[in-house]
Amino acid sequence: MMTALTIQPLALQIDIIEAASNRSGAALDKAVASFESGLAKDDTLAAFHR
Secondary structure (H helix, E strand, C coil): CCHHHHHCCHHHHHHHHHHHHCCCCHHHHHHHHHHHHCCCCCCCCHHHCC
16 A cells, blocks of 8 residues: 555655544554554654655
8 A cells, every 4th residue: 555655755755644644444554554664763753854
């Protein structure tokens, strides 16, 4: 589901993740968790500068 996310501009990626985080559903929850698990744990701004 989120594989197409990486081809989007960073600003749009952030909006997509934020929108998905505000929705409910097993598939979206899993996709958001997968994305967030790939972020640096010690960098609170990691989602904003990949």
